Amino acid sequence: MSLSPTVKHEKQIRPKGEVFVWLTAMGLVTGLVMIIGLMGFIATKGLEVFWPRPVTLFELRAGSPQIRGPLPQIAGELITTREKVVHLLDLEGKPVTAGEESQVFIGNKDAYGNGFIYLDCGDILRESRPENIIVAERVEYGDSIFEPVSLQMADGLKVPVSDPKFDTFFHRLVEDAAERRAQILVVEKDQIGRINADMEQNARRLRVLEGEKASAEAVAELKADQEKLQARYEILAKKARELRDRQKVVTLTYRIPSGQERTEAVDNIIDFYYPNRLGFWGKTGVFLGNIKTFVTEEPREANTEGGIFPAIFGTLVMTVLMSAAVMPIGVFAAIYLREYAKQGPIVRLVRISINNLAGVPSIVFGVVGLGFFVYIAGGSIDKWFFSDALPTPTFGTGGILWASLTLAVMTLPVVIVATEEALSAVPRGVREASLACGASKWQTIQRIVLPASAPGILTGLILAMARGAGEVAPLMLVGVVKMAPTLPLDTIAPFIHPERKFMHLGFHIYDLGFQSPDSEAAKPMVFATTLLLVLLVVVLNLGAIHIRNTLRKKYATSAF
Amino acid sequence: MSQSNTESSTTPKAIEVAARPVSTDPSLRPDFIDVRDFSFYYEAEKKALHNLSLTIPERQITAFIGPSGCGKSTLLRSINRMNDLIDGVHHEGDIVVNNVSIFDPNVEVISLRKRIGMVFQKSNPFPKSIYENLVYSLRVAGRNKKSELDEVVERSLRGAALWEEVKDRLHSSAYGLSGGQMQRLCIARAIANQPEILLMDEPCSALDPIATGKIEELMNELKELYTIVIVTHNMQQATRVSDRTAFFYLGKLIEYGTTQQIFMDPKNPQTEAYVSGRFG
Numbered sequence: 001m002s003l004s005p006t007v008k009h010e011k012q013i014r015p016k017g018e019v020f021v022w023l024t025a026m027g028l029v030t031g032l033v034m035i036i037g038l039m040g041f042i043a044t045k046g047l048e049v050f051w052p053r054p055v056t057l058f059e060l061r062a063g064s065p066q067i068r069g070p071l072p073q074i075a076g077e078l079i080t081t082r083e084k085v086v087h088l089l090d091l092e093g094k095p096v097t098a099g100e101e102s103q104v105f106i107g108n109k110d111a112y113g114n115g116f117i118y119l120d121c122g123d124i125l126r127e128s129r130p131e132n133i134i135v136a137e138r139v140e141y142g143d144s145i146f147e148p149v150s151l152q153m154a155d156g157l158k159v160p161v162s163d164p165k166f167d168t169f170f171h172r173l174v175e176d177a178a179e180r181r182a183q184i185l186v187v188e189k190d191q192i193g194r195i196n197a198d199m200e201q202n203a204r205r206l207r208v209l210e211g212e213k214a215s216a217e218a219v220a221e222l223k224a225d226q227e228k229l230q231a232r233y234e235i236l237a238k239k240a241r242e243l244r245d246r247q248k249v250v251t252l253t254y255r256i257p258s259g260q261e262r263t264e265a266v267d268n269i270i271d272f273y274y275p276n277r278l279g280f281w282g283k284t285g286v287f288l289g290n291i292k293t294f295v296t297e298e299p300r301e302a303n304t305e306g307g308i309f310p311a312i313f314g315t316l317v318m319t320v321l322m323s324a325a326v327m328p329i330g331v332f333a334a335i336y337l338r339e340y341a342k343q344g345p346i347v348r349l350v351r352i353s354i355n356n357l358a359g360v361p362s363i364v365f366g367v368v369g370l371g372f373f374v375y376i377a378g379g380s381i382d383k384w385f386f387s388d389a390l391p392t393p394t395f396g397t398g399g400i401l402w403a404s405l406t407l408a409v410m411t412l413p414v415v416i417v418a419t420e421e422a423l424s425a426v427p428r429g430v431r432e433a434s435l436a437c438g439a440s441k442w443q444t445i446q447r448i449v450l451p452a453s454a455p456g457i458l459t460g461l462i463l464a465m466a467r468g469a470g471e472v473a474p475l476m477l478v479g480v481v482k483m484a485p486t487l488p489l490d491t492i493a494p495f496i497h498p499e500r501k502f503m504h505l506g507f508h509i510y511d512l513g514f515q516s517p518d519s520e521a522a523k524p525m526v527f528a529t530t531l532l533l534v535l536l537v538v539v540l541n542l543g544a545i546h547i548r549n550t551l552r553k554k555y556a557t558s559a560f
Numbered sequence: 561m562s563q564s565n566t567e568s569s570t571t572p573k574a575i576e577v578a579a580r581p582v583s584t585d586p587s588l589r590p591d592f593i594d595v596r597d598f599s600f601y602y603e604a605e606k607k608a609l610h611n612l613s614l615t616i617p618e619r620q621i622t623a624f625i626g627p628s629g630c631g632k633s634t635l636l637r638s639i640n641r642m643n644d645l646i647d648g649v650h651h652e653g654d655i656v657v658n659n660v661s662i663f664d665p666n667v668e669v670i671s672l673r674k675r676i677g678m679v680f681q682k683s684n685p686f687p688k689s690i691y692e693n694l695v696y697s698l699r700v701a702g703r704n705k706k707s708e709l710d711e712v713v714e715r716s717l718r719g720a721a722l723w724e725e726v727k728d729r730l731h732s733s734a735y736g737l738s739g740g741q742m743q744r745l746c747i748a749r750a751i752a753n754q755p756e757i758l759l760m761d762e763p764c765s766a767l768d769p770i771a772t773g774k775i776e777e778l779m780n781e782l783k784e785l786y787t788i789v790i791v792t793h794n795m796q797q798a799t800r801v802s803d804r805t806a807f808f809y810l811g812k813l814i815e816y817g818t819t820q821q822i823f824m825d826p827k828n829p830q831t832e833a834y835v836s837g838r839f840g
Binding site for chain 1: 640642647670671674676677678680682685686687696697699700746749
């Protein structure tokens with residue numbers, strides 16, 4: 001045996017197929033990078049929205065188009081700086097550069113017309129970060145950036161900003177206003193709302209009685225009831241009016257950066273902070289507060305301000321309703337197909353049809369849902385049960401019930417296929433043992449097969465929920481709206497209102513991105529809402545995976 | 561001694577089988593399970609069993625032996641109508657158990673299976689606790705009283721010689737047992753309902769010799785209470801445990817008699833060839 005050179009020997013030793021180890025690893029890494037990159041991008045841009053930015057005061061060159069008042073200055077949050085876009089070529093054919101411009105959020109939409117501006121960097125003489133500047137979140141017209149001047153209290157007392165107690169007063173007044181706003185909400189939404197519902201019901205019953213020519217005393221009784229309700233309404237309405245009037249009493253005078261002084265009621269201010277005074281912990285506090293607002297409050301200003309709680313709630317309720325509808329039907333259908341039906345050409349045809357249903361575009365389901373659920377089923381229900389409310393449709397229009405059922409039909413094939421796979425994976429041995437013990441076929445299914453296939457069935461549920469929570473197109477036809485005044489679940493009987501329209505996170509993203517009147521203000525919300533939708537789906541999936549793992553441990557047969 | 565001794569030296573010796581004591585209680589029926597001219601088809605043309613006729617006596621152990629595919633498992637599974645689960649099967653002839661045909665339309669299959677316990681080749685306990693495995697037959701029959709269930713659990717486990725080993729972990733998963741214990745658990749489950757007949761389809765083929773020995777010992781005790789029919793590939797096992805043996809080949813019953821007679825004095829040349837190991 002000749003002494004072969006070591007290099008050649010090593011080459012022969014290297015196992016074949018190592019190339020494929022690298023290739024497959026690369027495939028995995030590419031996938032991971034894409035997912036992590038996407039998640040990271042959404043997370044960063046989404047969370048960026050909530051972190052408070054400092055406010056810069058820009059002193060402007062005379063003649064700058066951004067001088068909007070007596071003083072040649074403007075202040076705002078610097079968002080980004082970019083090259084100015086000028087579509088010109090110079091004599092040599094090269095594109096002309098014209099300096100940089102900064103996108104600045106200046107707020108005060110009621111004073112300036114728009115909240116975002118592009119400031120030519122060449123116009124800036126000096127920048128500074130004044131300590132006294134406040135960023136205030138307002139009920140109307142979005143955020144405001146100003147320097148406070150004085151507070152005018154209820155008894156005429158004027159508190160200038162130089163007073164050391166100004167800050168405490170301001171904080172307390174804003175808190176009081178917030179409390180009163182909550183009270184007004186309770187009175188108007190809950191209490192008056194309930195009376196309205198009762199009065200409406202009475203009016204309907206009255207119409208029905210008059211139609212049937214009922215006894216005069218029944219009619220009189222109802223009318224007396226109506227009067228009682230009307231009286232209560234008057235009291236509550238007066239209370240609400242009083243509260244609202246109290247809100248207007250205390251006012252704040254402030255100066256916006258371009259120099260004008262303005263006055264408005266303190267109740268218009270939801271919250272405020274001094275952005276240039278905050279340290280890291282202060283900023284973190286504002287950050288967390290912003291997130292909490294986002295998740296728990298209702299939207300304002302055409303969905304560009306405030307929170308998106310109704311959309312979160314609507315998405316959750318719809319997903320739960322959809323799962324409740326699709327699981328029993330899907331599981332039972334799969335049980336029949338796999339366990340009871342005689343496996344012949346008809347069953348094969350049914351199975352092929354179900355599999356094909358999974359590939360139908362979701363908008364088609366939306367149209368089918370509209371035609372069948374909304375018009376036919378909803379129209380019939382209206383005719384039979386709610387004819388007194390016609391021509392205003394109750395169920396004959398989009399609502400959360402029809403939306404959930406439409407999505408349930410759409411995700412049905414997924415559940416059936418997953419369940420069938422899980423059922424057929426249960427080994428024959430335990431089935432035969434069960435029958436040999438004297439159990440009937442259904443008892444075997446109920447006690448042995450179903451528990452053993454529960455993990456697989458839950459996988460089907462996970463896939464169904466993920467698909468359902470993310471689909472937007474069909475929902476637009478069957479019940480999602482841009483702005484829903486009420487939630488589908490509330491404290492007014494019968495507590496669950498399946499005919500109500502609802503808001504949905506996926507649709508909200510579309511609406512913010514494309515239908516918003518102020519697209520610059522909406523952009524950050526788009527990312528934040530996307531982040532929230534992703535988180536919602538992840539949480540739902542994690543819940544189902546946890547249940548699945550618990551079941552797997554409990555019911556694992558030797559085959560798994 | 562068998563005559564094969566005088567033939568070529570490559571022929572293995574015949575198996576020695578001592579006469580087995582059999583109960584001569586006159587109340588025990590010799591034809592407890594009466595297979596009458598029974599034929600079985602898997603599909604229209606595939607005839608698996610050809611006109612079988614044999615009587616299986618009460619409270620004895622009867623073994624079905626024969627090479628693979630000879631139909632012994634098929635016959636066994638027909639006795640408790642487990643073959644009904646397969647699509648497209650049909651039969652001719654009858655099987656009568658204790659004077660009642662199992663195919664009688666008045667007989668409900670579920671109640672038939674409650675009177676017959678079955679142990680399979682690969683042990684198949686349910687993915688539940690040991691306790692739940694044993695009381696399964698009672699629960700599906702609607703009996704849920706705890707005192708009754710506890711009593712059944714202890715009785716069945718003692719009857720399967722498993723009580724001492726598992727009495728402290730009745731509520732742990734059945735999958736935590738060893739192979740031999742799992743099979744004994746399946747036997748315990750099969751006798752939980754106190755059936756009249758116990759069908760065992762190659763119960764020891766997946767077990768080691770020690771576990772096999774324990775189960776064979778068990779079978780000797782069980783036969784005092786149950787009529788046992790066992791399908792086995794292992795001829796030594798048949799000689800050790802069974803009182804009567806039936807030899808099948810290609811779906812036909814070749815010979816049937818006492819174990820001693822089949823192994824030591826087979827009348828049919830095919831039987832002789834099989835038991836002396838020349839084929840199968």
